[in-house]
Amino acid sequence: MLPFLLLLLLLPSSSTALDFCVGDITTPQTPSGYHCKSPTKVTIDDFIFNGFEQPGNTTNIIKAAVSPAFAAQFPGLNGLGISLARLDLAPGGVVPLHTHPSGNEVLLVVQGSIKAGFISSSNSVYYKTLHKGDIMIFPQGLLHFQINAGGIPSVAYASFSSSDPGLQITSIALFGSSLPSIIIEKTTFLDHAQVKKLKAVLGGMN
Numbered sequence: 001m002l003p004f005l006l007l008l009l010l011l012p013s014s015s016t017a018l019d020f021c022v023g024d025i026t027t028p029q030t031p032s033g034y035h036c037k038s039p040t041k042v043t044i045d046d047f048i049f050n051g052f053e054q055p056g057n058t059t060n061i062i063k064a065a066v067s068p069a070f071a072a073q074f075p076g077l078n079g080l081g082i083s084l085a086r087l088d089l090a091p092g093g094v095v096p097l098h099t100h101p102s103g104n105e106v107l108l109v110v111q112g113s114i115k116a117g118f119i120s121s122s123n124s125v126y127y128k129t130l131h132k133g134d135i136m137i138f139p140q141g142l143l144h145f146q147i148n149a150g151g152i153p154s155v156a157y158a159s160f161s162s163s164d165p166g167l168q169i170t171s172i173a174l175f176g177s178s179l180p181s182i183i184i185e186k187t188t189f190l191d192h193a194q195v196k197k198l199k200a201v202l203g204g205m206n
């Protein structure tokens, strides 16, 4: 037994270590991310993302744009447990209550002011108006929001503890999906007229 253990200690431990696993986004995503692109096909451009150079388009119902640099958009960070997003909020803009099921979030405000908050799983509420230079944490999986609080376009960058943190907006999940109205009414205590009105705004079916 002892000689066997010594042999294990002598084996080079780094021989199978992967420095990176640039995602092959032509293949389906797995629970641990994308399969790795062949290292012989990896180039410097796999490690660079240019999608934050322009503001996101905020001409939409929420007057906001979330531009993700998750593994699907930035394959170089596949498997590294990190990712980013740019957030643009026009005056009156809001990122409605949403969750990132798979990652903690750190948000840095770089322009304007943003009222941001989250609700804990014991329903304690934490919110504050953030100004340029302020940073706030949103723990994994908790419902949270960001609202323009400055009257001017606001910009923030979020980083996540996952290369694919996910993004689910609660109102769109409810009123922009195919969940039948009768089930929404039963599970939310909203009445039929309220559900129909929200579905008309957010595109829900059934």
Ligand SMILES: *[C@@H]1O[C@H](CO)[C@@H](O)[C@H](O)[C@H]1NC(C)=O
Binding pocket: 057, 058, 059, 060
């Ligand atoms: C922004 O989005 C709106 C609505 O989809 C579209 O009409 C407009 O052309 C877009 N603007 C730019 C600069 O892409």
